[in-house]
Amino acid sequence: MFKLIPMSLYIHIPWCLKKCEYCDFNVYVKKNDIPEHEYIQHLLQDLEIDLKLIDNREIQTIFIGGGTPSLFQNKFIQKLIQGIKKRALLSNSIEISIEANPKKIETKNFIHYRESGINRLSLGIQTFNEKYLKVLGRAYNTEEAIDSLEIAQKVFNNVNIDIMYGLPSQSFNDALLDVHHAIHYNPSHISWYQLMIEPNTIFYAKKISVPKENMILKTCYQGDKLLKKSGYKKYEISSYSKPNYICKHNLNYWSFGDYIGIGCGAHGKITTKNGTIIRTVKNKNPYGFMQGNYTVSAHTVSRKDIIFEYFMNTFRLYNPISKKKFTEQTKICEKKIKKYIDIAIQEGYLIDTLKYWNTTKKGKKFLNSLLEIFLS
Structure with missing residues (x-):
């Protein structure tokens, strides 16, 4: 992984x-x-x-x-x-x-x-x-x-x-x-x-x-x-x-990849070997930063937030979302999000296939409403 x-x-x-x-x-x-x-x-x-x-x-x-x-x-x-x-x-x-x-x-x-x-x-x-x-x-x-x-x-x-x-x-x-x-x-x-x-x-x-x-x-x-x-x-x-x-x-970014963020106010997302996702935030003030006080926050992302963040990014894309990649990148079983996916399908926001999820035109148009399902 x-x-x-x-x-x-x-x-x-x-x-x-x-x-x-x-x-x-x-x-x-x-x-x-x-x-x-x-x-x-x-x-x-x-x-x-x-x-x-x-x-x-x-x-x-x-x-x-x-x-x-x-x-x-x-x-x-x-x-x-x-x-x-x-x-x-x-x-x-x-x-x-x-x-x-x-x-x-x-x-x-x-x-x-x-x-x-x-x-x-x-x-x-x-x-x-x-x-x-x-x-x-x-x-x-x-x-x-x-x-x-x-x-x-x-x-x-x-x-x-x-x-x-x-x-x-x-x-x-x-x-x-x-x-x-x-x-x-x-x-x-x-x-x-x-x-x-x-x-x-x-x-x-x-x-x-x-x-x-x-x-x-x-x-x-x-x-x-x-x-x-x-x-x-x-x-x-x-x-x-x-x-x-x-x-x-x-x-x-939109595929939920990892990135180091360096410099004033930069954000980062790093997946560790055991699958833990860490979000980093750097010092916003350039003079504080140049005193060597680089990282002001480094926290582990909860499973609930991982689910929301994953779809907040990937739903922006105009290509199918791989179920396999979701599991590889989040370490969360597809079954754990089935209830959210079912609601999104019922609302006409998503199409479900064997290997992929696809946002519909309605899903793209009402993206915030689609994402709200994954916040519940």
């Missing part, structure tokens, strides 16, 4: 030039010089501690997120990658992603990222519309977004762009125009998702309103049709890819 569960590594770099008004991530606005060297050293020390928990398992994907990782100088990103390679066992076909803002000043870094071993770039464009970029508080304009995308595609074979819909005062036509623009530039992967107003954001404090639900559903339906018609396969609720360009890192 132990070797069957894939392993990933997430690295959090928490600094940004400014905090966007919709953002609820653990980020800190850059006011002075970032302590890049010191932070990288602590990231690697944090990694060394967590590597002891995984018994030399092979890491198949790495994702450097934030914050804005591209604020770090190239030499420090290179030191980070080199340091990981010295300490961890990496797959020969490893996917290494980094997030970047589509600012002209950052595009010069792209070639250096590729040279350091990074092979996937994720650009947080969010919208091509100048008006909505200002509404969101983004620190770039439409021209920079397009230029960054075009440069990224010259350097990397694998480029993702993030696009949001349901923005404040956004019309149906404007939302669909963003989809058309995204398709026109033909990236290998598009993450297209609805803006959610989360607590602890400026939007929440301002009580910003978003388009009504019927407009959101109409946008979602039409945008989905456009993306599929243009050759993008939907493999997760908000993820579309060209053939062979599925994001392996995110797919591992």
Whole structure:
């Protein structure tokens, strides 16, 4: 069982030039010089501690997120990658992603990222519309977004762009125009998702309103049709890819794989040899983190929570859920969840076959209602 569960590594770099008004991530606005060297050293020390928990398992994907990782100088990103390679066992076909803002000043870094071993770039464009970029508080304009995308595609074979819909005062036509623009530039992967107003954001404090639900559903339906018609396969609720360009890192999350999380506020999930699942949470404060206080929480997940967490992730995917994998990854017998499965089938959310469970269209549409069954 132990070797069957894939392993990933997430690295959090928490600094940004400014905090966007919709953002609820653990980020800190850059006011002075970032302590890049010191932070990288602590990231690697944090990694060394967590590597002891995984018994030399092979890491198949790495994702450097934030914050804005591209604020770090190239030499420090290179030191980070080199340091990981010295300490961890990496797959020969490893996917290494980094997030970047589509600012002209950052595009010069792209070639250096590729040279350091990074092979996937994720650009947080969010919208091509100048008006909505200002509404969101983004620190770039439409021209920079397009230029960054075009440069990224010259350097990397694998480029993702993030696009949001349901923005404040956004019309149906404007939302669909963003989809058309995204398709026109033909990236290998598009993450297209609805803006959610989360607590602890400026939007929440301002009580910003978003388009009504019927407009959101109409946008979602039409945008989905456009993306599929243009050759993008939907493999997760908000993820579309060209053939062979599925994001392996995110797919591992949604498949209930394991991952180490290092850096400020990073979360991890590690399955031990005896099948126990441990969730780790790292210190959110960068200066507390750089004093060596890395892990603030490490708890064993209860059987009840394992069941809910498993389906909370796997129900997002647009492929059958293997009963065999459920047992292998959770160490829970299929019979233990039969009553939940039966209710979901009766409600029309699931289809049960000999080897798989499949969510129906209704199950995807009312995913929260489906998950509530597994909370009972």
